[in-house]
Amino acid sequence: MNIHLFPYKLAIVMVLSLAMLERLALPMQGGFAGRELNTLFIDWEESEQSHAFLPLVVRDFGGGQPTVTETPPVETATSTPEPTNTPTPTQTQTPTTTPSKTIVPGRWQEVGAGSAKGGGISQNDGSSGLPSLAIAPDGTPYVAWRDISGGDSEIYVRKFDGNMWVEVGEDSASGGGISNNGGASWYPSLDIAPDGTPYVAWQDDSNGNYEIYIRRFDGQAWVEVGTGSASDGGISNNGSASYVPSLAIAPNGVPYIAWGDDSTSDAEIFVLRYE
Ligand SMILES: [Ca+2]
């Protein structure tokens, strides 16, 4: 406890803590109101808290009721350090590549722009139809179809290179295509061997009746699979109509072909494989 002597007559300006003000206000108002004082004794306890927030107190004890004016607390105990280093924003990097198209899972998506609208992947003026699709071991999709853009019906092939549908060898999807003959070439069936080699079988009437033809792409051109597999009697080689082949290649690379054949009056299913 400390005791301080202050010779004031009209007003006392003190810096006190809010706690001390409360302690002093009541006894001073009750004991000294209306009296002139030359001396005022004020007691308070020193504490760290009393210096933390110091209200300004003006009190008049000269002849009337004391008045009290208080200003908002001012924090004086600590100072806020000024930041020494203001971080400088780094240069914003502008993307240089166009974001890829957003893929929404659970929906059928185009395989390359326009693969399922407008000119599709055939992109020609002739009638295009009867597609057959297979996926290579590396994921590359191949499509074969029948097309009359070359004047008579031919077999065309394209594959998707990850960006667009391209020909597989020269003119595989223009002119005479991979059939390239004067007969009606129809109903292609496409499959991919385990080594990535595409094979296409189809029915063709270049021999005067429909036969089953087949070619494979050797990396340079579409070549026959065995002598005469895509000319004359083909692999069916009979006088009856042989049509709508179904091609599949075994895991060991052996191609199998089934087709319908009018060898009897009620038609039959034939199968061959190449070894
Ligand atoms: Ca077309």
Ligand SMILES: [Ca+2]
């Ligand atoms: Ca043809």
Ligand SMILES: [Ca+2]
């Ligand atoms: Ca035939």
